[in-house]
Amino acid sequence: MKIGIIGATGWLGSALGRRLLANKIVQEDDLILFNRSGPRADYHGCRGVIWARDITDLARRSEVIVVSVRPEDWPGLGLIAPDRLVLSFMAGVRIAALAATQGRVIRAMPNAAAEIGRSYSPFFAAPEATALDRERTRRIISAIGTTDELSSEAQVDVMTALPGSGAAYPALLAEAMLGFAREQGLSEDIACRAVAATISGGAELLAGRIGEVGALLDAYRAYRGPTGAGIDRAIAEGFSGAVKTALVAATKKASEMG
Ligand SMILES: NC(=O)C1=CN([C@@H]2O[C@H](COP(=O)(O)OP(=O)(O)OC[C@H]3O[C@@H](n4cnc5c(N)ncnc54)[C@H](O)[C@@H]3O)[C@@H](O)[C@H]2O)C=CC1
Ligand SMILES: O=C(O)[C@@H]1CCC=N1
Numbered sequence: 424m425k426i427g428i429i430g431a432t433g434w435l436g437s438a439l440g441r442r443l444l445a446n447k448i449v450q451e452d453d454l455i456l457f458n459r460s461g462p463r464a465d466y467h468g469c470r471g472v473i474w475a476r477d478i479t480d481l482a483r484r485s486e487v488i489v490v491s492v493r494p495e496d497w498p499g500l501g502l503i504a505p506d507r508l509v510l511s512f513m514a515g516v517r518i519a520a521l522a523a524t525q526g527r528v529i530r531a532m533p534n535a536a537a538e539i540g541r542s543y544s545p546f547f548a549a550p551e552a553t554a555l556d557r558e559r560t561r562r563i564i565s566a567i568g569t570t571d572e573l574s575s576e577a578q579v580d581v582m583t584a585l586p587g588s589g590a591a592y593p594a595l596l597a598e599a600m601l602g603f604a605r606e607q608g609l610s611e612d613i614a615c616r617a618v619a620a621t622i623s624g625g626a627e628l629l630a631g632r633i634g635e636v637g638a639l640l641d642a643y644r645a646y647r648g649p650t651g652a653g654i655d656r657a658i659a660e661g662f663s664g665a666v667k668t669a670l671v672a673a674t675k676k677a678s679e680m681g
Contacts, residue, residue: 427485431456436491515680534589537567584673
């Protein structure tokens with residue numbers, strides 16, 4: 424499978440390229456790369472990858488073309504890719520717009536956890552996508568994490584807001600917790616260690632058990648101690664409502680972008 428990545432040295436494109444090679448999902452000479460800053464002698468330690476001369480060259484050489492540029496860079500891209508699978512990572516750029524490529528379009532919504540192979544990257548396929556296109560999409564995404572096929576493009580907007588926002592919400596929580604820790608006079612080292620343990624340790628504990636989160640919160644409440652006092656005050660102050668309002672706003676933004 425010859426895979427082209429437009430935006431190959433960006434946050435997601437670079438993570439995908441590195442992990443496709445590391446997981447041997449693609450041979451070096453089957454990975455065709457293009458970015459604005461031009462070829463690099465070394466791409467994640469690999470010297471056998473192909474650097475396309477331009478977008479047209481990349482499209483000609485590729486069977487699957489991953490579009491991993493920012494939405495604002497899409498209009499100027501000029502990608503024409505008939506008889507190719509066009510796999511877009513772009514937030515908000517809709518299938519109707521991507522049809523201009525003349526390719527078969529699939530939209531996937533990864534996130535920054537792609538760097539560590541932990542991105543949940545669901546996808547939605549346009550009607551012209553084939554079974555092979557879906558199989559190839561799943562294989563490519565397997566390099567950066569897990570996936571599901573969505574049943575509507577509107578769900579891609581929801582997924583842009585939820586997993587697509589990736590580490591932003593844990594980061595928002597961590598920032599608030601760091602502010603508290605500093606106000607309590609903790610040293611920066613101890614404050615960072617405490618918040619890292621809270622965010623990362625807590626997240627790891629939930630891995631594979633997210634459906635049990637209600638029971639976990641009830642277990643904490645059952646102590647009738649500091650944790651229950653804290654989380655119930657947070658909810659009373661609007662924490663859960665604020666998160667839902669944020670996700671609604673992000674979904675709306677995604678639906679209005681392209
Ligand atoms: N970073 C994230 O967590 C997520 C990103 N996305 C989407 O993925 C896409 C890529 O995002 P990032 O990797 O974060 O952006 P980025 O800005 O890190 O990377 C984009 C890359 O595309 C390159 N580029 C721009 N125009 C180009 C052109 N005409 N030809 C070749 N290369 C070009 C840029 O030089 C840059 O290296 C965006 O559409 C974004 O909405 C979606 C969900 C999460
Ligand atoms: O613009 C966005 O919100 C998406 C998610 C993170 C990067 N791109």
